[in-house]
Amino acid sequence: MAARTHTRxxxxxxxxxxxxxxxxxxxxxxxxxxxxxxxxxxxxEAHAATGDSAxxxxxxxxxxxxxx
Numbered sequence: 136m137a138a139r140t141h142t143r144x145x146x147x148x149x150x151x152x153x154x155x156x157x158x159x160x161x162x163x164x165x166x167x168x169x170x171x172x173x174x175x176x177x178x179x180e181a182h183a184a185t186g187d188s189a190x191x192x193x194x195x196x197x198x199x200x201x202x203x
Contacts, residue, residue, distance in 0.1 A: 173190055
């Protein structure tokens, strides 16, 4: 009994691979990176700044909006 051989498809294979990501697969790492960057840059400003920094004001406004 002979084994069947597989024939090639009549359609040629595409040249590139197409990958589609959901929106959150790009947004979440970007948000995490920005949050970590703010935390790192905020720690160096603690000694130099005497008043409220712009980042501190922004975070206060975000917290205020979320608590309403």
